[in-house]
Amino acid sequence: PIQYAPRPKWARAAAPYLYFLFYRAPAVWRRPPVHAYLLAPLDDLTPAEQEQQLRATNDSVIKLNHVVHHGGVGHHVQNWHAYRAASRIGQIAAVDTASRIALYCGGTMAEGWSCYATRLMQEAGFLTPLEAYAEQLARARMAARAVVDVRLHQGRMTLDEASAYYVQHSGMSQSASRAEAVKNSMFPGAAIIYLMGTDMIVDLREELKKRQGDAFALGSFHDKFLAYGSIPVALIRDAMLAEVSSEKESSHVE
Template identity: 40%
Template sequence: MTDPHDQARAYLRAHAQLRPVDATFMGLPGHDHQLPPAGPDAVGAERATLEALQADLAHMRAPQTAAERLDAQLLSAQLTTALAELDRAPRQHSPAWYTGEAAFGVISLLLPGHLDDPEVTRDALRVRLEAIPAFLAQARAHLQGRARPDDVAERARREARAAAHLLSTGLPRHPLWNDTLRLPAGRAARALLAYAEDLSGPDAPVACGEAHLDLLMRVTHALPFGPREALERATEAFARLTARLEAQARGLPGDMHWTEHLARLEARVPEGDLLGTYRELHGRALDAARPLLTPADDYGLDFAFLPEWAEGTGDLYFLFYRSPAPLRPGTGSRYWVTPPGPDPADRRAHNCAFVKLVHAVHHGSIGHHTHNARARQADSVLARVAGTDCASGIALLGAGTMVEGWACYAEDLLAEIPGFYTPAEELLLTQFERRNAASCIVDLKLHLGEWTLEQARAFYRDEAHFAPARIWAETTRNALFPASRLMYWLGTETIKALRAELALPARTFHDALLAHGHAPATVVADELRAQYRQGALHR
């Protein structure tokens, strides 16, 4: 009999072979020179690997500790999910999967954590660049004549062109650049541009269907209900939060609609040193949160302007904050800030309220920054790495209710510190919660087949008041990754309900919650309930 930790390690070895770009982001050694298998037998070979791992679960002894239970749950759910996806819509049949892997196979090696050994990294980068033309040729074989949503194909075109721009214009500005990269980078860029021009094919429906959506909710996210109940909850919450916004707006001076108050908030931009504002608000959030939890101030977060080599990557999943490689995190991580241009709209994107709530709290300080630091110390093998940001999303989708649920919850948590937010910023907090409920509604209605992409976009624009420039990318992402947007609001709701149920001191509750790392929020909740019953957590 093997224990759950051994089974989890076996899965990670297989995951690294099947998804080597994920392995680079996780810090798993030995795969930095590889792109994913994409030959004609790739889908069948992956299915055989996953089925063998699933069969091995029969030989796993019963979990005996919280960490073993987390590994067993994450592993079983991941195998079930991955096999279901291979049956429904293998990622090898999505044109955007290839562009994401090709682009981030390169970008993953350009990030600061890979610059400690430049010769080794440069060699891995050269090999990956050399592999891109063949990888994209294999993509064409998989995609030939295959139906796919038109908007997914358009996303792939945009990503391919952005990646080609990176290789031809950005990469030569990177410290790793030397003449050995010139030819393979040029060939890869040309292959990406050719791929962008060769993505014709029939349109396909977006919806994954109720049965698959139900599996993603009940198995992957370990939620105790399915899409119909979730839709009812999110719809009620959207109406309730709309009423709250209207009431909050009436309490603010000016007799304005809540959207006008938020527009005024957006106009308040930092004066002078922009990076200094980011650092100051991040530090303030860390200090303010100390009565509520133990923040990760022993692991650094450095704010810097986006480097020249990364300019023009806007159509890629290039995150300003990307979780450090959990298996080789170094002593700190980098937070990119896009330099504002001459257009006043560029400066408004860095308005003080947005920097505070999104950059300083949600991603920095006690949000993802602290959660990632705690996850790296978790006893569960998979909960250390499940929330790793990879080419198109986190490594294991099942961790999402905790990963994003916590970061959204953290925004609200600091409202418990008197004076941390202004009344107008608390209005923005409510709009963020309402936006997450809206994303949950779209995720569900789109994949239940009740809405088209155009109907989803109209809802985001007219009801949820999303920024117009964001809507196309948001809905295309909704289409590509079912059950990935519902995890924000449902994860936050799970954490809030558990805190109310246990009624523990804030610091005790939050530190215990984060200690379990990246696992489904409901599964972590069950472990905290068990600890409470056993007397390990005290009021």
Template identity: 40%
Template sequence: MTDASSLAEDYLRLHAQLRPVDATFMGLSGHDHQLPPASLDCVDAELDALATLRGRLRHASRPTTAGARLDAGLLGAQLTVTEAELRRAPRQQNPAWATGEAAFSVISLLLPGEHSGAAERADALRVRLEALPGFLGEARAHLQGRGAPGDWTRRACLEAHATANLLERGLPRHPLWQAPMQGPAYRAVRALRAHADELSRLPTTGTVACGEAHLDLLMREGHGLAFGPREALEQATLAFERLSRELEEDAARLTPHHSWQEQVAGLEQVTPAPGRVTDAYRASHEAALDAAAGLVTPERTYDLDFRSVPDWAVGTADLYFLFYRSPAPRRPGTGSVYWVFPPGEDLGAYLRAHNTSVIKLVHAVHHGSIGHHTHNARARNADSVLARVAGTDCASGIAMLSAGTSVEGWACYAEDLLLEAPGFYSPTEALLLKSFERRNAASCIADIKLHLGEWSLDDMRAFYRDQANFAPARIWSETTRNSMFPATRLMYWLGTEAIKDLRAELNLPAQTFHDALLAHGHAPVSWIAEELRQAHTQETA
């Protein structure tokens, strides 16, 4: 019989065929020249391929190691979630699917990393550019006779125009640019703009809710949770109320007569000197690595290079262009890049957005140092085949939903972990941290209420604006993503809480617990918890 880890490798080969842009980001060789299948029969073909693999999984040998157990769980969850989504609402029927894949089919080959040689990448890029007009035409066929939520169509149009601008203005500035790309790029630009015009005429449908049954499946099967949306909503609502009270009480003790919102906003005035923002990122990253001593083993051998966003990528604001993107786990090289965006016309607004505290908490800790940076490095050495790659950042989100509670749960937990490093945060920064926790609880509430159908997108946006303390500029894009990808915003708070609960339960030394947790890679925290409990029981027997 075949074991789960061998089937996991087979699944990755299938995943690369069905989602070749994901494959480029994951470092799965042989697919850099391809675009996703988009013919009208591609949904049925994918369901057939998944059913075949599921049949093989049912007859696989019983897993006897932690890595094989996680592979069996991750593979089963991925098959279940993907099949359910293909039957309920195939991704091909979301107008933003094709535009996201189109954009990142190009960007994935332009980013620095351990790709194939420049000549091979240039050839793959040219082939993808040549294929884009046909791909967009096939993708539109999935939308004929259907409507789409207006915000999804708007996002798709923004992405199409942004990608056209990238090909027209940015690509010729990239070192990979060659004269033979000019014709394919020109035709791709025309196709993208025509595609946006066609999309703008799509009829608008109403609800974006996935419904309670599907949300429950995503939570229990995808995230491996022991409870569904109603219980999670109750937990998050109680936490939001508690954190709201605590913020008011903490603020009153810290600076009477100034609300916590005013005190947190005051942090925007403490900024790096103009021209030294990138230096501030690097210095905060190094300080966080040092502060983590005794709490977790930080990643120091794999480099994180802070660089200004290159000229070719400056016009990517309407795309899912991340300042930190997880390195390709199958081709990580010796380091990765953290992009620092340049100032615009309003230098003051730029510095406020890149204030010293945000650089420290968000960029240095959550994404860099002991956050995603360390977690991704540890995951690449996990025993589970799929837990090494499941958290890879792809065109629209991470490769596998099941990675979410550990990927985002750990990064949010890491922010709070450095409260245990004396002097790393100021008292006002501790207040900011608690406001982040409150915002994550709010996002959990909103994710669930939206997809239960209890809130509209307008309700969700009003909540984010009036109660959750979201930056106004983030609200539309954040909520639109929430609506397209149910159960992806609740994983931040629920993942963090699961790690906190497990640490309290096992009561291990901090560094021992955190290193063991991260060693299992990108899998549901609840499944990792079972492995840690089993190991702890064996050690203490």
């Protein structure tokens, strides 16, 4: 279960500049009976700021970001499977622990799956035309974040240039673009895992479709994929493709 609660006061000022996420999922050995979903309260804002915040948190954002990406099909479902993974690393690497952000052990899985989930909802016809458009804008923003992540940490882009790049290429406001650039500068490699992870999952799905033909089942693919827990998608790809190859060899022997 998920409990919606206000973000603690000590975290409110710094949250836009950090990876202080809405969805909190402590590691399996300290797992609470209810998971906290922390929302930005309006109490400390002026009426104009409250209006701006509410307009930014529209139905599309609630559905795509808060329900699908974080609190529903995305992180919450992925962590449910991760808690039950055979691998100890797979159990903890994408939950609310230091290894999730500092080491990115399961970054391509955690963020890749959650972004893949919104794409999946579009493929399934779950989104309205405007929501589908918002999903495409989100993908463009992911691409911009990947570019900034690489250039910033190669010394090819300053914070000011990163902020300007976001305004020009992803439609962010000046304040949001600055906060994003600062966050990127503090966590190298964190921004690119969203796009990389999503594309790697789609590529794996299509490769398995090609190899398995009529035997491919989307639900089975998702269950097997998530069962590995929070480890890099590249490792899961190797394991799943090897399993398919082994099954084919066994069938030929028989």
